[in-house]
Amino acid sequence: xxxxxxxxxxxxxxxxxxxxxxxxxxxxxxxxxxxxxxxxxxxxxxxxxxxxxxxxxxxxxxxxxxxxxxxxxxxxxxxxxxxxxxxxxxxxxxxxxxxxxxxxxxxxxxxxxxxxxxxxxxxxxxxxxxxxxxxxxxxxxxxxxxxxxxxxxxxxxxxxxxxxxxxxxxxxxxxxxx
Ligand code: IMP
Numbered sequence: 001x002x003x004x005x006x007x008x009x010x011x012x013x014x015x016x017x018x019x020x021x022x023x024x025x026x027x028x029x030x031x032x033x034x035x036x037x038x039x040x041x042x043x044x045x046x047x048x049x050x051x052x053x054x055x056x057x058x059x060x061x062x063x064x065x066x067x068x069x070x071x072x073x074x075x076x077x078x079x080x081x082x083x084x085x086x087x088x089x090x091x092x093x094x095x096x097x098x099x100x101x102x103x104x105x106x107x108x109x110x111x112x113x114x115x116x117x118x119x120x121x122x123x124x125x126x127x128x129x130x131x132x133x134x135x136x137x138x139x140x141x142x143x144x145x146x147x148x149x150x151x152x153x154x155x156x157x158x159x160x161x162x163x164x165x166x167x168x169x170x171x172x173x174x175x176x177x178x
Pocket of ligand 1 (some may be wrong): 011048103104105106107108109110154155156157161162163
């Protein structure tokens with residue numbers, strides 16, 4: 001595989017599509033064993049997770065629903081500061097098994113906000129799936145139930161992940177060259 005140039009930066013091949021798919025299959029098997037009888041709702045966090053989620057749900061042979069959400073932040077009152085709002089969730093999740101699908105968990109800030117918003121809506125249980133995880137950057141206590149591949153604290157693109165809008169359509173994952 002060749003280097004890829006996106007805007008002003010170069011990225012080197014890092015994780016092949018084959019290795020990605022082995023890990024997606026492993027996650028799908030884990031989910032099937034754990035939640036196949038609970039009619040779960042998959043909450044897919046846009047934009048980055050769209051390719052991962054699409055490959056993952058095709059491997060699930062049990063009934064489930066899929067919803068796509070975005071987290072928007074806006075300025076609340078001066079006492080509340082920056083507030084996060086969940087856009088796109090139309091399903092009632094009260095008393096349901098909800099599975100958050102993330103492309104990558106870095107510091108965990110995004111995940112923590114989403115988790116809190118879903119807890120407020122009284123889900124029965126919330127499980128977390130992420131394709132990529134940067135353990136050295138993670139600052140939160142929320143347990144990640146299904147992790148695809150752990151990576152160092154470097155910037156990666158491809159398979160849904162972007163650098164300033166570019167690179168999402170690459171089928172492999174690439175890493176930023178120093
Ligand atoms: P967190 O809130 O710090 O965990 O970051 C989560 C979000 O940051 C992800 O959903 C991505 O959109 C973005 N992000 C974090 N690391 C990377 C990366 O290496 N490449 C592309 N996007 C990333």
